[in-house]
Amino acid sequence: MQTIQRILSALWSALARAFQFWARDIAKRKTLAGKAISGCLGIFIILCACSLGLAAARGAGEAVGLLPTRTPAPTARPSATATPIAAAAPTPRVVVTTPATTAAEAPASLTPTLAPAAAAAPTKVSAPTSPSPTGTPASPPGSSQAATGDAPTRPDGLPSATVARVIDGDTVDVTLDGQTVRVRLIGIDTPETVDPRKPIECFGREASAKAHALLDGQTVFLEDDPSQDSVDRYGRALRYIWLSDGRLFNLEMIAQGYAFEYTYNLPYKYQAQFKQAERDAREQQRGLWAPSACNGEHRPAEESPGAAATSTPPAVAPAPAEGVTITQAPGTVRRGATATVAAHTAPGAQCSIVVRYKSGPSKTQGLGPKTADAGGDVSWAWKVGTNTTPGAWPVTITCGGASAHTEVVVP
Numbered sequence: 001m002q003t004i005q006r007i008l009s010a011l012w013s014a015l016a017r018a019f020q021f022w023a024r025d026i027a028k029r030k031t032l033a034g035k036a037i038s039g040c041l042g043i044f045i046i047l048c049a050c051s052l053g054l055a056a057a058r059g060a061g062e063a064v065g066l067l068p069t070r071t072p073a074p075t076a077r078p079s080a081t082a083t084p085i086a087a088a089a090p091t092p093r094v095v096v097t098t099p100a101t102t103a104a105e106a107p108a109s110l111t112p113t114l115a116p117a118a119a120a121a122p123t124k125v126s127a128p129t130s131p132s133p134t135g136t137p138a139s140p141p142g143s144s145q146a147a148t149g150d151a152p153t154r155p156d157g158l159p160s161a162t163v164a165r166v167i168d169g170d171t172v173d174v175t176l177d178g179q180t181v182r183v184r185l186i187g188i189d190t191p192e193t194v195d196p197r198k199p200i201e202c203f204g205r206e207a208s209a210k211a212h213a214l215l216d217g218q219t220v221f222l223e224d225d226p227s228q229d230s231v232d233r234y235g236r237a238l239r240y241i242w243l244s245d246g247r248l249f250n251l252e253m254i255a256q257g258y259a260f261e262y263t264y265n266l267p268y269k270y271q272a273q274f275k276q277a278e279r280d281a282r283e284q285q286r287g288l289w290a291p292s293a294c295n296g297e298h299r300p301a302e303e304s305p306g307a308a309a310t311s312t313p314p315a316v317a318p319a320p321a322e323g324v325t326i327t328q329a330p331g332t333v334r335r336g337a338t339a340t341v342a343a344h345t346a347p348g349a350q351c352s353i354v355v356r357y358k359s360g361p362s363k364t365q366g367l368g369p370k371t372a373d374a375g376g377d378v379s380w381a382w383k384v385g386t387n388t389t390p391g392a393w394p395v396t397i398t399c400g401g402a403s404a405h406t407e408v409v410v411p
Contacts, residue, residue: 011053018046151251152270154242158221166215168193169207169259171236174220184236185250186225187274189262191288191298200301202294203287207258214252219244225269240270254278257287263358263391275392282394282405291403296396297354298361323402324351328379330395330408336386339408342379344372345399351378354396355408358389372399384410 022042029035161174169190191201221242228238241249253259255277288294328342349372355362366382392407
């Protein structure tokens with residue numbers, strides 16, 4: 001009882017103060033509209049406060065037994081709805097559950113009408129366990145694309161063509177709709193073999209032979225890329241070539257070490273996969289990345305591996321058993337800034353460096369051959385050109401026949 005009295009007393013005090021406040025506020029208003037708005041707002045807030053106060057008082061009254069604690073409606077609903085008719089309703093459920101529990105165990109005792117349901121159940125269970133066929137064949141288990149785990153799949157609806165002639169590792173002629181079309185592959189660059197302005201490059205013949213082995217006389221599928229031009233400045237169609245077994249030929253050449261990843265101006269559809277394939281090939285020293293082949297360098301085929309060093313000392317110190325170790329990577333270097341890389345090898349070892357940008361190996365000052373000091377340390381510093389294409393560009397250091405690889409990232 002005292003609680004109710006305190007609540008009512010507090011409510012009355014609050015109402016009195018509210019009336020005083022709005023009386024002063026209305027008196028301050030100079031316009032009739034302002035007085036009306038202030039008065040309506042005050043009435044609304046006062047009514048809300050009264051409702052809350054009365055609700056609190058009612059709750060206190062129920063708690064001490066002065067007011068009934070429950071209304072009749074909630075107690076009447078269970079008795080009104082719990083009729084014998086509603087309680088008898090589960091009979092259809094028994095009919096449904098009984099066949100489900102007995103169909104697999106007693107097929108002989110089932111009626112003919114339940115037999116189809118029992119036969120249909122195994123088909124629903126077995127369907128998820130069998131692989132669903134797709135319209136695009138998967139990469140063969142032995143292919144380098146299958147090993148990557150994230151190889152792209154061939155899109156549907158691509159036009160088919162027949163390979164008429166392999167020009168080199170990244171250019172082919174195909175017969176499409178009765179016409180011969182020259183195709184330049186997107187995203188790759190193989191060593192030169194047919195450019196009259198350049199000598200045959202290291203691993204160029206091998207790259208062309210691989211293209212012949214995969215493409216000669218084959219039916220292939222051509223995919224264009226909306227992010228790239230349809231044709232280049234020489235009139236060649238820019239396309240991806242898909243083999244009939246589901247492999248992407250462009251990616252296969254990079255993954256097996258027959259081609260470099262090549263970005264021309266703008267990123268392309270499969271750039272991430274191509275760059276990853278090049279990193280894997282370089283780390284595994286496949287194809288042109290092998291120190292015994294080209295060591296990842298663009299150079300004439302007549303040069304022997306490791307010929308990047310221009311001077312040959314009377315005695316070359318061998319590389320240490322662990323080869324060459326990168327001790328300082330270039331990291332991210334803005335255009336116009338200086339990049340630095342350092343490595344550790346055998347003391348006195350003759351070392352060379354190749355920084356390969358989009359345009360090819362860099363010839364900038366500071367990238368000449370060097371000799372490791374008495375502690376086996378060697379380093380280079382060079383300026384990144386202001387027109388260098390942004391990207392992650394490979395850096396290869398070779399000392400005494402051993403190589404180490406890193407990257408310089410130009411944002």
